[in-house]
Amino acid sequence: MIATLGLAALWLAAALAMLQLVGGALALRANGNPLVAALRPVAMIQGMLASLAMLCLIVLFCQTDLSVALVATNSHSAKPLLYKFAGSWGNHEGSMLLWVAVMAAAGGVVAWVERRLPERTILATLGAQAFVSLGFYAFLLFASNPFTRLDPAAPEGQGLNPLLQDPGLAFHPPTLYIGYVGLSVAFSFAVGALLTREVSPTFARAMRPWVLGAWIFLTLGILFGSYWAYYELGWGGWWFWDPVENASLMPWLAATALLHSVSVLAARNALRAWTVMLGVVAFSMSMVGTFLVRSGILVSVHAFAVDPTRGQFILALLAINIGAALAVFGLRAASVTEGERFALTSREGALVFNNVMLTGALGIVLIGTLYPLIAETVGARVSVGPPYFNPATAIFVLPMLVVMAFGPLLRWRRDSMKRISPLLLVPATLALCGLAFGIWRGIGVLPLLGLALACGLVVASVMPLWGRKLRTVKLPLWGMVTAHLGVALALGGMASDSAFTKEKLVAARPGETIVVGPWSLQFAKVQPIAGPNWTAIEATLEAGYDGGKPITLKPQARAFWSPPQGTNESALATRWNGQLYAVLGEQAEDGRWQLRLWWKPFITLIWLGGMLVALGGLLALFGRVASDLRRLIAVDKIAYRRRRQGP
Amino acid sequence: MSEQKPSVPSRWALWLPLVLFGAFVALVLYGLQRPAEREVRSAMIGKPLPQFVLRAAVDDRPGLSFADMADGKPKLLNIFASWCIPCAVEAPQLAQLRAQGIDVVGVAIRDKPDDLKAFLQRHGNPFSRIGADDVSAIQFAVGSSGVPESFVIDGKGTIRYQHIGEIRADQVEMIVQKVREAGQ
Amino acid sequence: MKRLLLALALISAPLLANSPLPSAPYAYVQLEDPSKEAEAQALMQSIRCLQCQGQSIHDSDAQIAGDLRNQIRLRIKAGEKPEAIRAWLIERYGDYVSYAPRINSLTWPLFAAPVLLLGFAFFMLRRRFAKGDA
Numbered sequence: 001m002i003a004t005l006g007l008a009a010l011w012l013a014a015a016l017a018m019l020q021l022v023g024g025a026l027a028l029r030a031n032g033n034p035l036v037a038a039l040r041p042v043a044m045i046q047g048m049l050a051s052l053a054m055l056c057l058i059v060l061f062c063q064t065d066l067s068v069a070l071v072a073t074n075s076h077s078a079k080p081l082l083y084k085f086a087g088s089w090g091n092h093e094g095s096m097l098l099w100v101a102v103m104a105a106a107g108g109v110v111a112w113v114e115r116r117l118p119e120r121t122i123l124a125t126l127g128a129q130a131f132v133s134l135g136f137y138a139f140l141l142f143a144s145n146p147f148t149r150l151d152p153a154a155p156e157g158q159g160l161n162p163l164l165q166d167p168g169l170a171f172h173p174p175t176l177y178i179g180y181v182g183l184s185v186a187f188s189f190a191v192g193a194l195l196t197r198e199v200s201p202t203f204a205r206a207m208r209p210w211v212l213g214a215w216i217f218l219t220l221g222i223l224f225g226s227y228w229a230y231y232e233l234g235w236g237g238w239w240f241w242d243p244v245e246n247a248s249l250m251p252w253l254a255a256t257a258l259l260h261s262v263s264v265l266a267a268r269n270a271l272r273a274w275t276v277m278l279g280v281v282a283f284s285m286s287m288v289g290t291f292l293v294r295s296g297i298l299v300s301v302h303a304f305a306v307d308p309t310r311g312q313f314i315l316a317l318l319a320i321n322i323g324a325a326l327a328v329f330g331l332r333a334a335s336v337t338e339g340e341r342f343a344l345t346s347r348e349g350a351l352v353f354n355n356v357m358l359t360g361a362l363g364i365v366l367i368g369t370l371y372p373l374i375a376e377t378v379g380a381r382v383s384v385g386p387p388y389f390n391p392a393t394a395i396f397v398l399p400m401l402v403v404m405a406f407g408p409l410l411r412w413r414r415d416s417m418k419r420i421s422p423l424l425l426v427p428a429t430l431a432l433c434g435l436a437f438g439i440w441r442g443i444g445v446l447p448l449l450g451l452a453l454a455c456g457l458v459v460a461s462v463m464p465l466w467g468r469k470l471r472t473v474k475l476p477l478w479g480m481v482t483a484h485l486g487v488a489l490a491l492g493g494m495a496s497d498s499a500f501t502k503e504k505l506v507a508a509r510p511g512e513t514i515v516v517g518p519w520s521l522q523f524a525k526v527q528p529i530a531g532p533n534w535t536a537i538e539a540t541l542e543a544g545y546d547g548g549k550p551i552t553l554k555p556q557a558r559a560f561w562s563p564p565q566g567t568n569e570s571a572l573a574t575r576w577n578g579q580l581y582a583v584l585g586e587q588a589e590d591g592r593w594q595l596r597l598w599w600k601p602f603i604t605l606i607w608l609g610g611m612l613v614a615l616g617g618l619l620a621l622f623g624r625v626a627s628d629l630r631r632l633i634a635v636d637k638i639a640y641r642r643r644r645q646g647p
Numbered sequence: 648m649s650e651q652k653p654s655v656p657s658r659w660a661l662w663l664p665l666v667l668f669g670a671f672v673a674l675v676l677y678g679l680q681r682p683a684e685r686e687v688r689s690a691m692i693g694k695p696l697p698q699f700v701l702r703a704a705v706d707d708r709p710g711l712s713f714a715d716m717a718d719g720k721p722k723l724l725n726i727f728a729s730w731c732i733p734c735a736v737e738a739p740q741l742a743q744l745r746a747q748g749i750d751v752v753g754v755a756i757r758d759k760p761d762d763l764k765a766f767l768q769r770h771g772n773p774f775s776r777i778g779a780d781d782v783s784a785i786q787f788a789v790g791s792s793g794v795p796e797s798f799v800i801d802g803k804g805t806i807r808y809q810h811i812g813e814i815r816a817d818q819v820e821m822i823v824q825k826v827r828e829a830g831q
Numbered sequence: 832m833k834r835l836l837l838a839l840a841l842i843s844a845p846l847l848a849n850s851p852l853p854s855a856p857y858a859y860v861q862l863e864d865p866s867k868e869a870e871a872q873a874l875m876q877s878i879r880c881l882q883c884q885g886q887s888i889h890d891s892d893a894q895i896a897g898d899l900r901n902q903i904r905l906r907i908k909a910g911e912k913p914e915a916i917r918a919w920l921i922e923r924y925g926d927y928v929s930y931a932p933r934i935n936s937l938t939w940p941l942f943a944a945p946v947l948l949l950g951f952a953f954f955m956l957r958r959r960f961a962k963g964d965a
Contacts, residue, residue, distance in 0.1 A: 330661045687924055689924065
């Protein structure tokens with residue numbers, strides 16, 4: 001019953017998307033068509049129907065309705081409710097439905113609230129949105145229907161992969177998807193503006209909240225993913241430059257660049273063609289990322305891509321959407337002028353530098369990720385990993401961060417370094433102190449530069465607040481300062497982790513004491529325990545920092561039974577100055593247990609800084625949306641009064 | 648005010664993104680077509696075996712060293728283990744090869760003598776020599792990345808062919824052929 | 832979702848087949864000399880695990896990865912240089928085994944990319960600002 005409802009809603013939404021596309025195309029030609037007038041309601045209803053379909057799937061998963069094939073293959077009645085819920089998007093079909101639902105809902109919101117832009121541009125934007133959605137609807141309905149029934153129903157589900165049964169990971173994929181889909185709105189705005197030749201500061205202001213929102217979700221998604229990898233994989237690493245990670249990093253880099261260029265366009269009517277281009281590129285990277293992960297073309301393990309036709313389908317969608325958008329760009333961008341001029345030493349100049357460097361880093365990640373595939377065309381196999389990515393991206397990122405230290409202090413249009421150099425005295429001194437400290441400790445080149453920069457940036461990032469009345473500072477400025485401070489902290493955390501981590505691998509018996517860095521661990525005992533759908537062996541470690549009161553750590557080696565698999569659950573002790581990380585390994589023949597222990601000074605700054613980056617985005621988003629709403633309400637009031645005063 | 652001179656980016660630059668995107672699509676289309684190769688092949692084909700000495704893994708067969716491999720006759724070097732299920736699957740094929748006069752020598756990876764004895768009793772012992780390797784050293788030496796793998800070695804101790812995974816019944820003739828070729 | 836793929840490799844590898852023997856002496860044991868251990872670490876982080884191909888041997892629980900860690904630590908202990916060990920592994924498994932691509936006729940574009948990108952950016956910016964300042 002619910003499955004039928006969901007499928008019906010999905011078909012109806014697809015039909016409305018078709019209508020929306022036709023209406024958008026008509027809007028480009030003539031006004032006054034009844035279909036054109038109905039476009040906004042159509043988009044809103046489409047959004048509701050697609051959301052309803054997703055809701056149906058979630059209900060099916062929560063009820064463990066085993067007459068639905070997707071539920072039977074991916075869920076299990078004995079699974080905790082949270083993971084039943086999260087299981088609805090923890091598979092190919094469900095995640096595609098989530099994608100479509102969020103995309104349609106976002107289109108509905110655009111249709112509902114956006115009134116600043118010329119009507120034609122909005123309608124063209126909705127048409128572009130429908131064009132992208134239609135591909136996904138086709139994909140869902142013809143190639144990966146999430147509501148396929150089983151007759152008779154399965155007696156029991158096959159279970160969800162235990163590694164997915166983790167709160168961090170349950171929300172990692174949807175967060176990334178919402179980010180991807182937010183970029184699709186920016187993409188549609190860019191295409192709509194190109195088609196109607198309306199690239200303007202108003203366009204930038206309409207697009208900005210969507211870019212900001214998408215960027216916040218992408219940031220959070222990457223943070224969740226890296227923290228999950230950090231504690232779940234049990235080796236203390238948090239970023240591996242793996243193709244799937246790169247697939248999530250590339251849209252983020254593009255979105256970050258877009259976020260900064262859109263500010264230039266909104267404030268100064270400059271970088272017009274470039275911003276439109278980035279709008280297309282950012283969503284392209286989302287689709288490229290999705291393709292790389294789903295097709296299994298680069299990853300060595302196929303978890304998703306059991307069906308190679310899926311990769312072909314996504315590639316076809318990618319080629320049609322992005323190819324069409326880039327063709328429109330080639331045709332129309334020549335008529336989009338670059339806009340206002342500015343000097344190299346100016347706020348715009350610094351932001352252009354930011355954009356160039358972020359694009360460069362994006363280029364490096366893309367080339368490095370695809371290079372094994374390029375090599376295969378001539379029959380060779382190569383691997384590209386951290387020894388390439390770390391220095392090659394640093395070439396772009398480190399200079400960009402130097403400019404980030406003073407760029408926000410520069411005035412728009414034209415400025416001089418002489419004016420702001422007194423402000424930079426303190427940050428520069430701190431950076432030199434960091435450098436000296438790093439050299440004294442004899443750390444590697446990249447951590448050294450990262451540490452020095454982080455020290456300088458911590459102060460430099462809050463300098464834009466210097467001399468201002470804090471109560472009058474607007475939210476977007478608070479947002480920028482917070483985000484830049486977050487970048488500084490995260491950089492410091494990364495540098496500290498790679499330079500100062502202490503590792504200890506031991507085989508120990510209960511009763512022994514192990515020392516790692518400033519910690520002293522008493523290995524108390526090992527005992528079996530049982531969880532809801534797993535059993536585990538659990539070690540108890542009493543960890544004392546520098547002779548202080550001990551904290552109990554309980555790393556586990558878990559065994560799941562549906563499906564049968566094992567995981568290592570690391571145990572973490574977090575202090576203000578870092579984390580102690582403990583993993584229980586196998587038992588040797590002589591009865592001793594393998595323990596892997598790390599003391600990672602200030603590693604938490606990576607995620608704390610990352611959260612600040614996202615928080616900064618949120619502050620800016622609130623600030624922008626609040627002022628947009630105020631304007632909207634004011635405009636509505638005037639319109640209402642006019643109507644009252646009318647004949 | 649600076650004058651509003653419309654600066655239009657050059658035409659070719661505007662089409663550059665589409666060209667690059669086209670190249671990307673062509674690349675991944677090629678990638679999707681190609682057969683997915685998951686195994687890591689050894690790069691040692693045509694190169695001599697390195698020097699090595701392995702102690703005997705069981706009482707009734709001698710151990711294995713480089714000198715034993717370079718005794719003038721071609722051999723099939725089978726890397727296996729009692730704990731490896733495909734190794735049990737390929738046992739009849741190894742017996743067949745033995746019956747056809749192929750000299751099969753084995754290296755048991757990370758094995759316990761008792762387990763190995765039981766395995767050979769159950770699945771037969773086609774090996775003329777079995778070396779014991781408890782730290783996968785011989786695997787790294789010949790560029791092998793799993794069990795079972797088989798290498799055709801010629802009389803001078805040069806690696807001629809690598810077979811990844813278990814030898815299936817329909818592959819026995821091919822292996823015989825490879826060993827005969829190595830003997831010429 | 833992303834790291835899941837890799838983790839699957841990590842987890843599923845031992846399930847395929849598991850040797851009853853304990854891990855090799857230096858698979859889970861550090862070298863006594865911290866500077867040599869640091870050398871070994873850096874190398875292990877850039878060598879691909881042969882069984883669970885999505886990960887470095889440093890981050891893998893597969894037995895063959897442990898054996899290779901043992902082999903690498905022993906060689907470093909004996910005074911061999913990390914790059915010599917990398918070359919030794921590449922000789923056996925090809926370039927695929929190393930996450931640090933070598934510069935050769937096949938991989939030079941990879942190393943030219945940063946220079947080309949910087950050059951291209953510089954070229955575009957110069958055109959932009961040369962006009963703007965005029």
